[in-house]
Amino acid sequence: MVEGKVCSKCKEYKLAEFFGKASKHSTGLRPECTPCRRLVDARTPKRNRWPEQREWRKKNRDKYLATVHRYKKKNADKVAAFIATYRATRLKATPKWLTAEDRKKILEIYTLARKLTRETGIIHEVDHIIPLQGKTVCGLHVPSNLQILTKEENSRKRNNFEE
Secondary structure, three states, X not given: OOOEEEOOOOOOEEEHHHEEEOOOOOOOEEEEEHHHHHHHHHHOOHHHOHHXXXXXXXXXXXXXXHHHXXXXXXXXXXXXXXXXXXXXXXXXXXXXXXXXXXXXXXXXXXXXXXXXXXXXXOOEEEEEOOOOXXXXXXXXXXHHHEEEEEHHHHHHHOOOOOO
């Protein structure tokens, strides 16, 4: 365990006990010390705090749902890419080595599928060449494993891997 480190906010060296735990960081500690973290939290406007947002959503349910609906309609490709990534992550099919560039390519593939659907009038879907949950093999949610197919072709392919 680390004896101490420099706080990213106040730039002072402090003992490890002044930092919260964070398993994602190489040191196992948060980058900022607890006193600095509390200052940041105190300065955060109330509208950005989760409980207040939840209350606003309850009181303004129709307004909130209309906003969500508009966003989903305007950004259908982003939503589809997010849902696919979420599903793949849940299935442990998104590798940790996936780069920001790879994620951008995945979004571009979903955007292109939506564009083809709009231009041709035929529904296009993004398909995993090697299925995420195949009978004999399981693929990854990476750009090289994605292809655009019409809905009919994708339905015919099902969850199979064709070499």
